[in-house]
Amino acid sequence: MAGGVSLKTNLSGIELATPVLAASGTFGSGQEMSRLVDLRKVGAVVTKSVTPQPVRGLPTPRMVETPSGMLNAIGLQNPGVEGFIEKEGPFIAGGGVPVIVSIAGKSVQEFAEVAVRVSKLPGVAGIEANISCPNVERRNQVFACDAQAAGEVIGTVTRMTHLPVFAKLTADVTDIVEVAQSCVRAGAHGLSLINTVLGMAIDVETFRPRLGGTTGGLSGPAIRAVAVRCVFQVARALPEVPIIGIGGITDADSAIEFLLAGASAVQVGTANFYAPHSMVEIAEGIGAFLVRRGMSSPMELRGRVVTPGLPAEPAYRGG
Amino acid sequence: MAGGVSLKTNLSGIELATPVLAASGTFGSGQEMSRLVDLRKVGAVVTKSVTPQPVRGLPTPRMVETPSGMLNAIGLQNPGVEGFIEKEGPFIAGGGVPVIVSIAGKSVQEFAEVAVRVSKLPGVAGIEANISCPNVERRNQVFACDAQAAGEVIGTVTRMTHLPVFAKLTADVTDIVEVAQSCVRAGAHGLSLINTVLGMAIDVETFRPRLGGTTGGLSGPAIRAVAVRCVFQVARALPEVPIIGIGGITDADSAIEFLLAGASAVQVGTANFYAPHSMVEIAEGIGAFLVRRGMSSPMELRGRVVTPGLPAEPAYRGG
Amino acid sequence: MFRQKCEVLSVKRLGAYHSITLVAPEIADDARPGQFVEVAVPPEREFLLRRPFSIHQASRKGGWAGTLEIAFVPVGPGTRWLTDIEAHDFLDVVGPLGRPFPYPTQPNSCLLVGGGYGAAPLYFLAQELRSRGKRVDMIIGARDQERVFKAVEAKRLSVQVTITTEDGSLGERGKVTDALPGMVTRCDTEVVYACGPNPMLRAVAEYCAEQRLPTQVAVEELMACGVGVCWTCVVPVIRRDGSGWDYLRSCIDGPVFSGSRVWWEKWLGGRSAPIQTPPQGFQAEELTVGRAASWPAG
Amino acid sequence: MFRQKCEVLSVKRLGAYHSITLVAPEIADDARPGQFVEVAVPPEREFLLRRPFSIHQASRKGGWAGTLEIAFVPVGPGTRWLTDIEAHDFLDVVGPLGRPFPYPTQPNSCLLVGGGYGAAPLYFLAQELRSRGKRVDMIIGARDQERVFKAVEAKRLSVQVTITTEDGSLGERGKVTDALPGMVTRCDTEVVYACGPNPMLRAVAEYCAEQRLPTQVAVEELMACGVGVCWTCVVPVIRRDGSGWDYLRSCIDGPVFSGSRVWWEKWLGGRSAPIQTPPQGFQAEELTVGRAASWPAG
Numbered sequence A, B: 001m002a003g004g005v006s007l008k009t010n011l012s013g014i015e016l017a018t019p020v021l022a023a024s025g026t027f028g029s030g031q032e033m034s035r036l037v038d039l040r041k042v043g044a045v046v047t048k049s050v051t052p053q054p055v056r057g058l059p060t061p062r063m064v065e066t067p068s069g070m071l072n073a074i075g076l077q078n079p080g081v082e083g084f085i086e087k088e089g090p091f092i093a094g095g096g097v098p099v100i101v102s103i104a105g106k107s108v109q110e111f112a113e114v115a116v117r118v119s120k121l122p123g124v125a126g127i128e129a130n131i132s133c134p135n136v137e138r139r140n141q142v143f144a145c146d147a148q149a150a151g152e153v154i155g156t157v158t159r160m161t162h163l164p165v166f167a168k169l170t171a172d173v174t175d176i177v178e179v180a181q182s183c184v185r186a187g188a189h190g191l192s193l194i195n196t197v198l199g200m201a202i203d204v205e206t207f208r209p210r211l212g213g214t215t216g217g218l219s220g221p222a223i224r225a226v227a228v229r230c231v232f233q234v235a236r237a238l239p240e241v242p243i244i245g246i247g248g249i250t251d252a253d254s255a256i257e258f259l260l261a262g263a264s265a266v267q268v269g270t271a272n273f274y275a276p277h278s279m280v281e282i283a284e285g286i287g288a289f290l291v292r293r294g295m296s297s298p299m300e301l302r303g304r305v306v307t308p309g310l311p312a313e314p315a316y317r318g319g
Numbered sequence C, D: 001m002f003r004q005k006c007e008v009l010s011v012k013r014l015g016a017y018h019s020i021t022l023v024a025p026e027i028a029d030d031a032r033p034g035q036f037v038e039v040a041v042p043p044e045r046e047f048l049l050r051r052p053f054s055i056h057q058a059s060r061k062g063g064w065a066g067t068l069e070i071a072f073v074p075v076g077p078g079t080r081w082l083t084d085i086e087a088h089d090f091l092d093v094v095g096p097l098g099r100p101f102p103y104p105t106q107p108n109s110c111l112l113v114g115g116g117y118g119a120a121p122l123y124f125l126a127q128e129l130r131s132r133g134k135r136v137d138m139i140i141g142a143r144d145q146e147r148v149f150k151a152v153e154a155k156r157l158s159v160q161v162t163i164t165t166e167d168g169s170l171g172e173r174g175k176v177t178d179a180l181p182g183m184v185t186r187c188d189t190e191v192v193y194a195c196g197p198n199p200m201l202r203a204v205a206e207y208c209a210e211q212r213l214p215t216q217v218a219v220e221e222l223m224a225c226g227v228g229v230c231w232t233c234v235v236p237v238i239r240r241d242g243s244g245w246d247y248l249r250s251c252i253d254g255p256v257f258s259g260s261r262v263w264w265e266k267w268l269g270g271r272s273a274p275i276q277t278p279p280q281g282f283q284a285e286e287l288t289v290g291r292a293a294s295w296p297a298g
């Protein structure tokens, strides 16, 4: 790249061509999208979350557009870990792009199962534990909404694999720093912030929820400010831990916001749906920005946000 | 109104001409806006939050636009309860529009002080306790982020006043139902959901937060889905409690979404800034909707959302 | 599948419809009837996602070589925005997408049934079928005359045509399904193709199942990506081996499915009359359209 | 204060500037120099808030009676959208807003200093001052020739004029503040009015304080509502009685403030040279412009 700039990024040991990754559930494993996107210019692909058994998912409608965002309620539809390996194994082994496998489960045990199986799969670069799903052993409370449960999952998964493990957290908690700390104590090699924000929309003509699953996850630019805040809070508390910033990233500037807030890399989700080329453009844009600022690596931006008046947080939500 | 429809709404004893209120901090006390809006067509005005002593507020910039929303960090600037009474007392006593006074404080004691003083003010229709502000007695944790602290404030305020008291909650919690229940147990006559969502934006040129207060509150259509979800969750758990739905309401349809989710009334905030007439148009739109559906009162819409597949919640955030 | 910035060659009004003809050589070259394209909306809007539109026409040869036509009725922000598009503007288009209508191998008498904008892809299909020596008949229906899409074109392309409108403002008063039995008999129909509102597809599919007529229907579900990665666009489809059913992605396993394998009751609710499609262990005796069954999953 | 749907009478280009003339009788009738209007952006955009623009011209009499003109440079989505506005389009406008420039009571020699689009309101002000028999001189500056707003107009309205550009492409090379001392001497300036980038206003105000010259400056802060209810647009201003300072709303207590009472250091940071404006107990000896001090707070 121009001006001695390199976008190469080392994420907890994973070598990436760029710090811009595809977010889970928005890019498959890369196979389908390879026809539209040059995968060599993609940092890595985080797969759709995989569970031990096949999951059929929720009834339609599974999405609804909201202002500057969308709600989705897929219900983790996936072919199960065996079906996943059959479908995606060869592609992943091919090594065209680093693949981080997102794993999910209804119990600590299920996470462990998938982690073990996935770790044996050639070519897998890392594991992202999607702990933003309901825990059947705790009245369906979401793992990531409970620091202890989150720590249990991560502790078990890290013991089960040699691969770097990223804990993917939700912003729908009173204190995300507490959950983050618990995951790091349990051995997480990095944190992925954030998953979608729980929301709902209602059809005023039919009086029905616009989603078959009633509630769903809000994504897109609408949640960007929330995600930047979460990355900022966690990075302040855990400056050593690699963070992947996620939430409403659509262009280089929004990606750079996350790096300045403390992220080492970013994931692009919803934008892939309408702008499949955006990850490549964002990486190029970051490169151009670095050149313009006379910097040589994205890491020079990490956590560089200047905050004189701290701690102003927790701020006056109420105006 | 046409077809025997009446928008009259009784909110915990307060008689309102329409179920559409002005949200705190977005409409003053009504004086300034009376030159642009016919206040007789406004359900009620919730004032900017008032504290015991004058508060100077945070340095600028105090706002930044975000996709389909805005962040604000005002820092509760207000003239203090005495200054407030001096400035707004006569207008409130005038009774041109029902006025609900929003009160805030750094401690339970401060809330009590303002509540007492405000209760003596002629013409005040009710009190909204903005408990989404930092509690100096608990390491600045926001009252509304702690069910117990929230309950303490509401318990004290309700004891100090004869006026109906609404507890205004934040969505930035793991379990908003728990906080809501605690407030209701403590005597809240109603709940206002939701306050702004904590967010942050960074200027990529200066590396500085775009807000003088570093973090700030996200408002506008971007948060609507989150607000509808909160109203839905709380209404399911507390079907008897009057709820005022707040968050990204811009038109009759978005207001009706909140009513269907379980709200008895709604507040309009950010939309007042760019469309001062919107509260009036929303009320008229609700009226037209009722006529079209052969209904006679907004209360007929309350909580009418049809949810066969429940409980799907807590839903699969992670897709 | 390609992503192209396509220049708008021309825009037309036909009754309630707007049509846009695009210069899109690669897409047009691969396009087959029943496939669709995803059109990007402009930046700085509060709505983000591409809008899917069936390929109404794709010309590989002749004066219109390399062009693609879509037709739509404005129903919301995206389609309203599209009505302002003018010649020489550029649209960001991804396509061709999805599984097209399969062609029958043995000689066949084909009845094409289109409701509303669902008629758009059927003329393209009719041409392809005729060029393969098939007999084509058509039923084109809509709410009213304004919404009947290209009645004249239907007459030009088919042996027999029935037009239906719900208000009777054109052709027979009623729904396309009212005209279905009569046409099937008159035309000795051997296979039915349908595109239109999902409830219409269901009625057609259920009637054809009763009559043991193979059907291919182009369904419509909300789509976020259009390319198979988001799993929002699924439809419940019975496995060919009857071992159960799956949610298949209508953007790549469809939008065209065999009408007898869509589990309508599960998808659209209510009770399926006359035939029920139970979920498990049900032998989905597929009524094949020649090699249709050999098409990709679904 | 009114809200009006205003028809666009005409749009113009002047160098880097676009200007829009609106039919807005009520607003034009009340408008005074230094006040502004808030223009609504269209629905379905990801940005929501009205955009504030100074009133460049407001004609109460003559051929242009009841019209209002604003001028701007496209810098972002709102202003970019405005560049597509054409005659006969309608804009949703709220105004007139804010505290206008006060006029001196005693005879005065007035120097008007404008930077970039900050020059826009000064011609309106110059006319009003002249009609009150004041002497008007002007310094108009910008980055380059393209951004010098209406140099000719400046010459027409003032006794002496200095044009400055940072790149020297027009007039003297440098900033308006470089030309300030010379002009003040040459013109026996008794009061200075300034509008432009906040750092420029600060430099002007600090120079004038040194020279004990009264100044009125029109500041700019981010505004969400423009009508005094959101408290986003505040500027730190020293109390007249010196008992301290307050954050005053620039949308109603301003945008025009007495330059000597804005606490520049607090607002814009850095160190204030030459004079410091300490926060507490500081006697803000206001340099009054005639009855200026008798204007609403600020």
Ligand SMILES: Cc1cc2nc3c(=O)[nH]c(=O)nc-3n(C[C@H](O)[C@H](O)[C@H](O)COP(=O)(O)OP(=O)(O)OC[C@H]3O[C@@H](n4cnc5c(N)ncnc54)[C@H](O)[C@@H]3O)c2cc1C
Pocket: C036, C050, C051, C052, C053, C054, C055, C070, C071, C072, C073, C074, C075, C076, C077, C078, C079, C080, C117, C120, C219, C220, C221, C222, C223, C255
């Ligand atoms: C494969 C496919 C092919 C299509 N072909 C055409 C076509 O040729 N011509 C045409 O006019 N339209 C077609 N559509 C529908 C078209 O995509 C939608 O009408 C369009 O996306 C609406 O966008 P909008 O912003 O104008 O309205 P929106 O506000 O997005 O939608 C308006 C209304 O239509 C509903 N809606 C939107 N998209 C869909 C959908 N995909 N399925 C069901 N309901 C929906 C919304 O829920 C809303 O009630 C097709 C859809 C699919 C999936």
Ligand SMILES: Cc1cc2nc3c(=O)[nH]c(=O)nc-3n(C[C@H](O)[C@H](O)[C@H](O)COP(=O)(O)OP(=O)(O)OC[C@H]3O[C@@H](n4cnc5c(N)ncnc54)[C@H](O)[C@@H]3O)c2cc1C
Pocket: D036, D050, D051, D052, D053, D054, D055, D070, D071, D072, D073, D074, D075, D076, D077, D078, D079, D080, D117, D120, D219, D220, D221, D222, D223, D255
């Ligand atoms: C009282 C007042 C009068 C004004 N008069 C004029 C005028 O006559 N002509 C003119 O061209 N502009 C004027 N402005 C500035 C104008 O309002 C902004 O340029 C405009 O809102 C930018 O909108 P946008 O969507 O095009 O760009 P945005 O994306 O909103 O802003 C572009 C850049 O300008 C900055 N910006 C936006 N608004 C302001 C503001 N109010 N103060 C400081 N920085 C800002 C943003 O932070 C961003 O960096 C005035 C502002 C105020 C407060």
Ligand SMILES: Cc1cc2nc3c(=O)[nH]c(=O)nc-3n(C[C@H](O)[C@H](O)[C@H](O)COP(=O)(O)O)c2cc1C
Pocket: A317, A318, A319, B023, B024, B025, B026, B048, B049, B072, B074, B076, B102, B130, B168, B194, B195, B196, B218, B219, B220, B221, B223, B246, B247, B248, B249, B267, B268, B269, B270, B271, D224, D230, D231, D232
């Ligand atoms: C500029 C601004 C100031 C606000 N000030 C207050 C306040 O003082 N007290 C309060 O309880 N809420 C305050 N709010 C929150 C609003 O009352 C409302 O809860 C929030 O904006 C969500 O509604 P909206 O999306 O319609 O704006 C403020 C919001 C904004 C945008």
Ligand SMILES: Cc1cc2nc3c(=O)[nH]c(=O)nc-3n(C[C@H](O)[C@H](O)[C@H](O)COP(=O)(O)O)c2cc1C
Pocket: A023, A024, A025, A026, A048, A049, A072, A074, A076, A102, A130, A168, A194, A195, A196, A218, A219, A220, A221, A223, A246, A247, A248, A249, A267, A268, A269, A270, A271, B317, B318, B319, C224, C230, C232
């Ligand atoms: C349709 C859809 C499906 C998703 N599926 C998953 C998933 O399976 N696992 C997961 O961890 N996150 C999932 N996500 C969340 C995204 O990975 C990402 O965290 C979120 O969308 C925020 O990023 P964005 O605003 O860029 O989309 C999904 C998001 C969408 C929109």
Ligand code: FES
Pocket: C222, C223, C224, C225, C226, C227, C228, C229, C230, C231, C232, C233, C234, C249, C250, C251, C252
């Ligand atoms: S629309 Fe995304 S998978 Fe079909």
Ligand code: FES
Pocket: D222, D223, D224, D225, D226, D227, D228, D229, D230, D231, D232, D233, D234, D249, D250, D251, D252
């Ligand atoms: S802009 Fe809202 S108070 Fe000034």
